[in-house]
Amino acid sequence: VSPSKPAWRCFSYEEVDQATNGFHPDNVVGRGGYGEVYCGILADGRAVAVKRLAAAAADEKKEKDFLTELGTVGHVRHPNVSSLLGCCVDRGLHLVFDFSTRGSVSANLHDEKRPVMTWSQRHGVAVGTARGLRYLHKGCARRIIHRDIKASNILLDADYQPQISDFGLARWLPSEWTHHAIAPIEGTFGCLAPEYFTHGIVDEKTDVFAFGVFLLELISGRKPVDGSHMSLLAWAKPYLKDGVVQGLVDPRLGDGGYDAGQLRRLMFVASLCARSAAAWRPTMTEGLEMLGW
Template sequence: MFDFDIIKTATNNFAHDNKLGQGGFGAVYKGMLQDEQEIAVKRLSTTSGQGLEEMKNEIDFIGRLQHKNLVRLLGYCLEGDEKLLVYEFLPNTSLDKFISDPNRRRRLDWQTRVKIIVGIARGIRYLHEDSRLRIVHRDLKASNILLDGNMNPKISDFGLAKLFGNDETERNTNQIVGTFGYMAPEYILHGIFSTKSDVFSYGVLVLEIITGEKESVYREESAEGGDRLSYVRRKFILLRNRRITLVIKSA
């Protein structure tokens, strides 16, 4: 457990220049401890009613899970109205920043994309099968995939995660939470979620990584009568025809 003054000093009093991003439950800041260890601090909003419950969830799960493709929680701080989570700092921030930024996207060569896809899959398999806990994440999306200095992916944000029993296959809820576009149809329509729900979200992530397009593009496509697979298929055909044209011209 961190003292609030230590975190306040490390982030230069949560200076705007140290702000890494803004999520639904608060802002994230870069900081440096006195031993020069870089950290990322999630400062949960004081107006968020769900913040404390999600914070407890995060501490409970990440504190007991250890895997190279999961973000590492270093500690937390509860003082007055302040609710802080302290993580390892990952210099390349989140995957969505690379997908949405044309300049950063150039760093995503095919070898790097495959490494990210495989790394996320290993993290999910650990949560579902290989850890002593069986966890359904429920909010896998590009902004919750962080990248280290070598572009290795790490799954983050376990605020919505649920613990499953060894013999439990699915669960039903009336409270639909998560990010639309990554949610499985049975979850949206009937509130049923399971490890399969995470696999569906992973599939959307794979499409984003391969195409370099955000999932909102697929939603726009669906509104016009298409779907994700139709969109990817058309992209593939266009890319293939372009390559054939280039080969003919070079010949």
């Protein structure tokens, strides 16, 4: 596929309606400010997720976000980035993706009804997400800042391979590296880099910061902001500073339920990625090297 020509197609309303059983409530797998995500099966048997922007919600800003996502992800091809299959613009706006059978990292980490994610699964998710991010920043035809990297936007396939999804906030990076001032501030508190929520400044290091917080979430099994309103980063900092593995690692993994070398590497990379000064954070290429890949 040439970088200038997206590999997606337009679906008819009948196709997406049939695939989702008439957008049946039982098929809803996610909700957000834009509308809902439905799982479904295409006529050829392919499992898909259909992201629908409700017609009632189709104000200008949401339409712009939809077109941003379509324009951004339509050119993206990487095993660790959610693949756009196509769109449907009849009776509302719809994006059609491959369906990630295991749902989000967030659901797998925090839903008590699900089995505890093993260390090897978590480590694989960390490395795969780093690869996907490096591709977005450096590898695709037009470089992309995602701006909303978090556990609920990293989806898992049947083999627990991660795929970065939800490009509604994404921005193109200019070919010459520079940072952008963006208003209004959007994203998820607890994952936002300091320069973003204080000055609205965004560059690839914004994603690097969020990736650092994501690593801490994988290691600890804790949410970015818990009930006490203390950020995960603030909670983790003393452990990172002193290199105390036992205090940081998810107790559900049990003694010896993790690879100590891999854990120390993840802690080290997380501590560098989540530095408050953007210039001191590594690039995703450097982060991957430090993870041993």
